[in-house]
Amino acid sequence: MSALLELEDVHAAYGLSRVLFGISIEVNEGECVCLLGRNGVGKTTTMRSVMGLTPPSAGHVRFKSRDITGWPPHRIARAGIGFVPEDRRIFAELSVWENLDVAQRAAARPGRWTIESVIDLFPVLGRLHDRQGGFLSGGEQQMLTIARTLVGNPELLLLDEPSEGLAPLVVEALLAKIGELKAQGLTILLAEQGIEFSLALADRVYVLEKGAVRFAGSSAALRSDRNVLDQLLMV
């Protein structure tokens, strides 16, 4: 069986500064795979290159066996990949409901997730219905950005550092929600710096360093590999 998402020797650069040096990873249907690594190792760029926001300068990205390398981001989104960016990118002057409505129309992929059902998942968004996105707390914005991507009914969710900058209690609540999504069968590619958050969710892990994959294996294998933990993750 071929993977849902497959990156083959992907290189990427911002202008002249090269960031990815031949990343190859696979995400199978129903899996939660985590990209681990310190700041600046290329996790975000990997996600951006999957999404077409920073198109690969070499290599291939395949989704459901189709080569999507070089597609514009909106086509990739409509093919079924949902991106939740690290900095959340809420439309600050649009209300919570408007953020969700715009996303639903943009993706135009009807399915299990509707504005009503994402509010059931994150009830706090229902209470903040008419609040402007810019006036939400960090945790509320994180829930909104996940909900906003979900209403497009992606088959694969790219979650870039969802726990960043959030209070421990909020992180715990978020972890439970993402766990719920995973249990419902959503395929997730997660980028994280925090090892606890990621190992709580991930089936498999890729550890990145300097734009290349340094470790690939199951979460259990990573837990017992002191070398990788010490050298690449400083834990």
Next chain:
Amino acid sequence: MFEVSFLFGQFLGGLTTAMFLFLIASGLSLVFGVMRVLNFAHGSFFMIGAYLAWQAVQWLAPALHSFWLAALAAALGVALLGGLIERLLLRHIYGREELYQLLLTYALVLILGDAAKIIWGTQQLSVSRPPMLAGGFQVLGATLPTYNLFIMLTGVAIAVAGWFVLTRSPAGRMVRAAALDREMLGALGANVGALYTGMFVASSFLAGLSGALVTPIQSIVPGMDVEVIVEAFIVVVIGGLGSFWGTFWGSVIYGQVLSFGILILPGFSLFSVFALMAVILIVRPWGLFGRPLR
């Protein structure tokens, strides 16, 4: 001192100027607000609209509603021209330095200006008022031409409709989201390129329509493109570039300052508007309703 009816007449005159300018400047402001493109050629679209309307009136002359058909045809023609320019030229300079935009849109000013001279010559052209709006009537002792009233109502109608579409419709929400974060909207699945084309076409349509509607009260001459773009820029500087209501109130203020400036400083009417713009640029460079650029 001045009589009430005279002052009221000045007020109405100012309001007519204002609503004309709003029709023109709203498209300019919208394109800047969403696409971050400062389109110098917007005045040229206005001029092409006027010439196309004249041309269409010549062809349609005997028909009863020829003026309205001509105005619609002119606006559609300019919308098409705008769409082509966006697709073939502007598209390539998004995200580049502003200097490229300035050069490109200024080049369009020169090209369209010369093209108009080649096609329609340099003599003044004029279009007569549509018969159904030919007369005028008295309000508080001042005479208001029916056509001017029509322009005022059109301006207000476009303002209300524009506001409604932007704040209450799905398309308006999409446009506001694009103005806030184009890349994110694309990553959510929206075809922002097509949205930009649509915005530019709508803006060109408004420019062409105002060009067509100005023909019954102003003669069509080469140079009207540059004159109107300067006025439109003053309006958006006063109101705040990219702000919808800022453009509306900027137009109203411009019209009134121009209208009453003539009374205080005859012969220096334009000076009063420029002075106002200078004061605003010093005190509040982002305009009355605008926001400081991030």
